Amino acid sequence: MVVSLKENNVFRRLYYKGASAGNRLLVIYCRRNGLGYNRLGLTVSTKLGHAVVRNRMRRRLREIVRLHEGRLQNGYDVVIVARTAAVEAQFGALTRAFLTAADRVGILKP
RNA sequence: CGACCGGGACGGACAGCCGCGUGGCUGCGCCGAAAGGCGCUUUCAUGAGGAAAGUCCGGGCUCCACAGGGCAAGAAUAACGGGUAACGCCCGCCGAAGGCGACUUCAGGAAAAGUGCAACAGAGAUAUACCGCCGCCGAUUUUCGGCGGCAAGGGUGGAAAGGCGAGGUAAGAGCUCACCCGCCGCAUGGGAACAUCGCGGCGCUGUAAACUCUAUUCGGAGCAACACCGUGGAGGAGAAUAAGGUCUGCCCGACCUCUCCGGGGAGGUGGCUGGAACGCAUCGGCAACGGUGCGUCUAGAUAGAUGGCUGUCGAUUACAGAACCCGGCUUACAGUCCCGAUCGUGAA
């Protein structure tokens, strides 16, 4: 079960206190929330491009999380920040970047 | 066939699997006395643009202000006629500029109501006389000086007092005349701007995207508007002076717990999509556009729905994402198709 994150203070708490791991394409912040399900937030800033580019970035990130939902542990707040290089990246490269970062931050099931 | 001009349409298509928003239907669960509401689920329907963009104009809608009229201030617009709910938009037409042409572009009112500005150059910039031309006088007579007349020629400048020819003169000059140009008035044509090898008068620098004048228009703010519901906490009134809790072990005191009022922050619901709508036919109009008939319903999200994989065609895919809704303007754009017109070349 995945619910979207909305409040700005939750994002700020994750940036400040959450565990993070990143690479050239994206950065993942995560923290235990004690709710029994995961909450997902996406950060796609205006630096990446205009509205069409940003919308497409969000959709691809959401699709990656949906396809690998079964491999994630439950009970975490997760924020994915897209970096500039991700705009030109292929879907497969983006998937590999997500999985390696998620593994390093420790939210993949063993 | 080539070049160019104007107008219009499209802007990936089809199939399969998984996933998302909205609406309907089926079933299940929970809450409720019921009406009904909420969640999940089956299946069906539907789901971004020609600019959705920039936010440059005009309106609808909502709230606030004034509820009658005028003036001033400020802002916007500017030939003329029409279209429109309205516009700074569109169509037609006039004038000017550009193009061989189809056609394109123009903030295109008033400088004779007034004020300002026009650097440098140049003798002189709204007025003049440096060189020059001519006459008279004088002298040391191929020349120079003085007095007077002139504004044709030279030079400067973006601009030098209408242009050109003839007459005229000492030399000249709209001084006079013919033709042309411009402005004003009348006449004729046109619905009007305006036009005219018609008549008369006049000859005036440019700049109003300098101030200004004239005419017309304009109250302000915006869907985070606005309306409704509104946990807790804070405020006011009441009930009770009983019981309990906290400060504090006890007394006093204060606060909370009960009921009503109340403005309303967080949050939620409405506003939210059927409209100056779209398509086709027909009638009126040069056209913009309008009338009539028939048909269609076509996103409504709220951290914000369209993505991933595979196959075929086509190609390497442009610019680009609704956020209250319409009418325009401006800007960005790979490529494809259709219609009409012009110029050139060749053939019949």
Added chain:
RNA sequence: CGGGGUGUGGCGAAGUUUGGUAUCGCGCUUGGUUCGGGACCAAGAGGCCUCGGGUUCAAAUCCCGACACUCCGA
């Protein structure tokens, strides 16, 4: 959604109101001074004034459109 500001040599600014000559400081180059360097003195280079149009005889300046950066209010 609404409103404002800025863009000028390599860097930071003035000049825009009232149109004609682009100026100042730091930096740069050359020369002098010093045994050498710094400081100081003298000379010099470097600008289509963000971009595209328009008005004007003439535009950094006035007008229109675009781009980039930035600030404010709900």
